[in-house]
Amino acid sequence: MIPTAFDYQRASSLDDAVAKLKAAGGDGKLLAGGHSLVPLMKLRLSEPKLLIDIARIPGLSGVREKDGRIEIGAGTTHAEVASSALLRERCPVVAEAAAEIGDPQVRNRGTLGGSLAHADPSADYPAAMLAVDAEIHVKGPKGWRALKAGNFFLDLFTVDLAPDEIIAGVQFVPVKSAAYAKLHQRASHFAIVGVAAALDVEGGAIRSARVGLTGAGTHAVRLSSVERALAGKPPSTKTIEDAAQQAAVEIEQVNSDIHASAEYRRAMIPVFTRRALAGALARV
Numbered sequence: 001m002i003p004t005a006f007d008y009q010r011a012s013s014l015d016d017a018v019a020k021l022k023a024a025g026g027d028g029k030l031l032a033g034g035h036s037l038v039p040l041m042k043l044r045l046s047e048p049k050l051l052i053d054i055a056r057i058p059g060l061s062g063v064r065e066k067d068g069r070i071e072i073g074a075g076t077t078h079a080e081v082a083s084s085a086l087l088r089e090r091c092p093v094v095a096e097a098a099a100e101i102g103d104p105q106v107r108n109r110g111t112l113g114g115s116l117a118h119a120d121p122s123a124d125y126p127a128a129m130l131a132v133d134a135e136i137h138v139k140g141p142k143g144w145r146a147l148k149a150g151n152f153f154l155d156l157f158t159v160d161l162a163p164d165e166i167i168a169g170v171q172f173v174p175v176k177s178a179a180y181a182k183l184h185q186r187a188s189h190f191a192i193v194g195v196a197a198a199l200d201v202e203g204g205a206i207r208s209a210r211v212g213l214t215g216a217g218t219h220a221v222r223l224s225s226v227e228r229a230l231a232g233k234p235p236s237t238k239t240i241e242d243a244a245q246q247a248a249v250e251i252e253q254v255n256s257d258i259h260a261s262a263e264y265r266r267a268m269i270p271v272f273t274r275r276a277l278a279g280a281l282a283r284v
């Protein structure tokens with residue numbers, strides 16, 4: 001189908017993008033890689049009157065380390081995240097999640113900010129953002145907000161972001177001992193189930209763990225019963241296998257669609273939780 005008619009403007013800065021969104025009064029949409037928005041427009045599920053192109057805002061993309069934290073600009077493509085030497089060395093789970101997204105075309109156009117704002121229930125980044133406890137930095141007409149990933153993903157395609165706000169980027173303390181494991185939907189590569197796990201091990205025990213799950217429900221969530229089952233235990237295969245069993249029990253409502261039944265997804269949650277935890281353990 002052909003989208004409804006729309007105007008196009010290019011934003012020159014974050015402030016300019018926010019001003020253009022505000023002036024559009026709810027009828028404007030930011031355009032980043034266009035890999036989620038444009039298909040929606042072609043199906044007329046989204047009919048913005050104005051597209052505000054943010055792809056050329058200086059400084060909106062890039063991966064950098066600042067004061068012991070890693071910062072990824074919202075305009076950074078999945079391919080740039082996947083191939084970042086800094087992430088591969090200091091926080092491989094985020095690069096791994098990006099490398100698992102779609103195909104080369106999607107990874108070369110799609111952006112971190114677009115993926116987070118769109119919040120597809122099967123998107124890969126949300127699980128990784130939960131595992132690294134990322135802060136999402138957002139700018140709007142009233143200034144800056146920083147939201148923990150755990151408070152950002154609210155529901156199906158719904159995040160804590162006003163129509164006149166823009167995601168500028170994410171920040172997190174790098175975690176080496178973390179990994180992502182995903183069951184792909186074969187055609188699109190979206191996650192049927194995806195789990196990102198991060199372990200903090202000290203003095204022969206798991207001090208704490210963060211486990212993010214995507215693909216199973218309306219939005220990505222932390223698996224807190226798995227995290228509790230790991231805390232204080234020795235970092236062993238047995239600990240991981242026992243803790244992973246908690247994963248499926250915790251999720252009450254599991255998605256069922258043409259790609260996988262709820263029963264199949266539920267069966268896969270502990271499997272991929274165990275694989276993500278084993279990957280994290282191997283990096284301790």
Ligand SMILES: Cc1cc2nc3c(=O)[nH]c(=O)nc-3n(C[C@H](O)[C@H](O)[C@H](O)COP(=O)(O)OP(=O)(O)OC[C@H]3O[C@@H](n4cnc5c(N)ncnc54)[C@H](O)[C@@H]3O)c2cc1C
Nearest residue numbers: 032033034035036037102110111113114123124167189190
């Ligand atoms: C064939 C195919 C396969 C895919 N497979 C996967 C997969 O395996 N895993 C996966 O996770 N994703 C997958 N995707 C989705 C892909 O990752 C998209 O790139 C991503 O969801 C959206 O990023 P974008 O930059 O293209 O955003 P756009 O499509 O440009 O925008 C998406 C939404 O986010 C808003 N937005 C964009 N940038 C910002 C910002 N900085 N601040 C606030 N709002 C913003 C837009 O207004 C729009 O509402 C796939 C997509 C396709 C087409």
